[in-house]
Amino acid sequence: SQTIHQWPATLVQPVGSPLSLECTVEGTSNPNLYWYRQAAGRGLQLLFYSVGIGQISSEVPQNLSASRPQDRQFILSSKKLLLSDSGFYLCAWTRTSGRALRETQYFGPGTRLLVL
Amino acid sequence: AQSVAQPEDQVNVAEGNPLTVKCTYSVSGNPYLFWYVQYPNRGLQFLLKYITGDNLVKGSYGFEAEFNKSQTSFHLKKPSALVSDSALYFCAVRDADSNYQLIWGAGTKLIIKP
Numbered sequence: 001s002q003t004i005h006q007w008p009a010t011l012v013q014p015v016g017s018p019l020s021l022e023c024t025v026e027g028t029s030n031p032n033l034y035w036y037r038q039a040a041g042r043g044l045q046l047l048f049y050s051v052g053i054g055q056i057s058s059e060v061p062q063n064l065s066a067s068r069p070q071d072r073q074f075i076l077s078s079k080k081l082l083l084s085d086s087g088f089y090l091c092a093w094t095r096t097s098g099r100a101l102r103e104t105q106y107f108g109p110g111t112r113l114l115v116l
Numbered sequence: 117a118q119s120v121a122q123p124e125d126q127v128n129v130a131e132g133n134p135l136t137v138k139c140t141y142s143v144s145g146n147p148y149l150f151w152y153v154q155y156p157n158r159g160l161q162f163l164l165k166y167i168t169g170d171n172l173v174k175g176s177y178g179f180e181a182e183f184n185k186s187q188t189s190f191h192l193k194k195p196s197a198l199v200s201d202s203a204l205y206f207c208a209v210r211d212a213d214s215n216y217q218l219i220w221g222a223g224t225k226l227i228i229k230p
Contacts, residue, residue, distance in 0.1 A: 044206070044220045090159055100216045101148045102167045107159035
């Protein structure tokens with residue numbers, strides 16, 4: 001079976017500090033990977049998605065970046081955090097198939113980031 | 117443009133009563149519809165999806181959803197609510213014009229009172 005991990009679970013960082021959040025998927029190969037941010041416990045904002053190693057698409061311009069150094073590893077980074085970067089960050093994956101529209105997206109447990 | 121609306125910010129239901137969480141959508145092609153649940157400080161969990169076929173879809177934890185093409189709706193239902201059903205519920209839609217990404221509703225907070 002497939003599992004998705006995120007760490008750390010919680011993080012408190014000062015403004016201006018760097019950020020690195022990690023997401024890994026087990027039990028599948030060549031997944032599509034996604035980073036979302038959820039602010040104030042409500043709506044989901046898609047930040048980045050990746051269809052393969054080194055392939056990153058950004059949905060929203062901001063001071064965050066993403067990388068995919070390995071097939072099942074997805075990293076969210078920032079060089080300098082802003083107060084507005086606080087939120088709940090969720091990683092998700094879908095199976096790569098010829099029926100992309102039908103594939104279910106599965107989520108990790110999330111990382112709670114508080115920027116002070 | 118593709119969109120999803122969850123018109124109720126919060127739904128309150130007494131335990132044991134039936135519950136409905138509403139979702140309407142707008143897509144240019146055939147819709148592929150999904151429901152997820154989120155418990156506090158947790159990731160989203162997949163409940164069910166409509167791809168094609170029977171308009172009534174059964175999912176996890178006793179939930180079901182009815183696809184209504186004429187009303188462009190995909191309401192989530194459960195015959196008898198449990199206190200443990202209290203959570204945040206998200207509806208999402210995907211179609212080919214959205215570059216295969218999920219378009220998300222704003223979420224509905226479901227509160228089940230004992």
